[in-house]
Amino acid sequence: MVGERKKIAILGSTGSIGTQALEVISAHSDAFEVVVLTAQSNADLLISQAQAFRPSHVVIGDEAKYDQVKQALSALPIQVMAGSKSLEEVVVLEEVDVVLTALVGYAGLLPTVKAIQAKKTIALANKETLVVAGAFIMPLAKEMGVSILPVDSEHSAIFQCLMGESHNPIEKIILTASGGPFRGFNREKLSTVTRAQALKHPNWTMGAKITIDSASLMNKGLEVIEAAWLFGLEQNQIEVIVHPQSIIHSLVQFEDGSMKAQMGLPDMKLPIQFALGYPNRMSSDFPRFDFRDFSQLTFEQPDIATFRNLGLAFEALSKGGNMACMLNAANEVAVEAFLNDQIGFLAMSDLVEDSMVKGTFLAQASLEDYIATDQLTRISAQNWVKTHNKG
Ligand code: NAD
Ligand code: MG
Secondary structure (H helix, E strand, O other), rough: OOOHOOEEEEOOOOOOOHHHHHHHOOOOOOOOOEEEEOOOOOOOHHHHHHHHHOOOEEEEHHHHHHHHHHHHHHOOOOOOEEEHHHHHHHHOOOOOOEEEEEEOHHHHHHHHHHHHHOOOEEEEEOOOHHHHHHHHHHHHHHHHHHOOEEEOHHHHHHHOOOOOOOOOOOOOOEEOOOOOOOOOOHHHOOOOOOHOOOHHOOOOOOOOHHHHHHHOOOHHHHHHHHHHHHHHHOOEEEEEOOOOOOOEEEEEOOOOOOEEEEEEOOOHHEEEEEEEEOOOOOOOOOOOOHHHHOOOOEEEEEEOOOOOHHHHHHHHHHHHOOHHHHHHHHHHHHHHHOOOOOOOOHHHHHHHHHHHOOOOOOOOOOHHHHHHHHHHHHHHHHHHHHOOOOO
């Protein structure tokens, strides 16, 4: 029924997750309605999305593009806003039921906090929010009675495996990793890889930042921390296994030793649709997995001596406090510097480690502490990039 459609705000609608979410919503326009769209700088795509989906509000992050968006949408009943603060205003609008956090990086934190405080259901793609401030976000969501529904495919898999198991303790979870484009590379080979090579992921087409994170295994590291917060796990309950075909999206092992896995072809529209439709599974025409196309599903140990980021993330999780916030900020600076050809591939881990060693550790951190840690870590990481610039 039209009156009961779920009203969705998409933060980061022009990105990989955002555009796929709009495909899911289009295919189920009887169930979903878009009420907010936001983008950082791609004004042209934001405008065409707004013309097609008719949200009540759009936000363009880049204030220099406000006039362009405002003018293009002037004939429509759409309120156009600009700047990052506007994200915190649109997520609390009365008409919003679900906020899909499909924006990238630390920028997801404060809008998500506001959305939770306004009791909006969160469909969480932005894993950085939990990496930076999981110790703040999870209790806040509990206090507000808000569900955080994972969109990340591994976490969606675990969430699906846990349905009907809420009274059964988890022994451990196993996150699968594709291994990325450099699986099997040694440090010597990694020292010369280029931006273009790192941006070619074997199984998934994603935004630039997460694609680099996948190549460096930082993405899996961030996902370990994300899983610890989402499912209330200690670090020794989380394992990572490389599974290059990306068919098993992750597994849960219970106390009787039984394991449950969730499988399917690698297609982010599946976990996006599951989170938006939760608790219902909705029909889809996505291509189906066929065992005849995959005679082997293979598994191997991640090489954490070569891909140091995964080890650094486990270390940040065990230290707690603001350590993962430092890891995240340093990594965001490192990825940007790598994408700008300022530092090499292996230097990204050097920078993250340096930031974790030199930053001021706080065992207990407030939201304000996370904000300050992010800012300070970025400043020192940017200085590190200047002194280690390869050009
Ligand atoms: P993307 O780069 O393709 O898109 C990012 C979106 O966020 C764009 O709409 C952009 O305009 C907006 N944005 C960028 N910087 C912003 C800022 N500072 N403030 C506000 N908006 C900003 O990224 P993506 O691949 O869609 O990933 C989005 C999030 O989802 C990330 O946290 C990523 O880790 C997570 N995720 C992505 C995938 C995937 O398949 N792409 C899978 C799992 C999780
Ligand atoms: Mg993932």
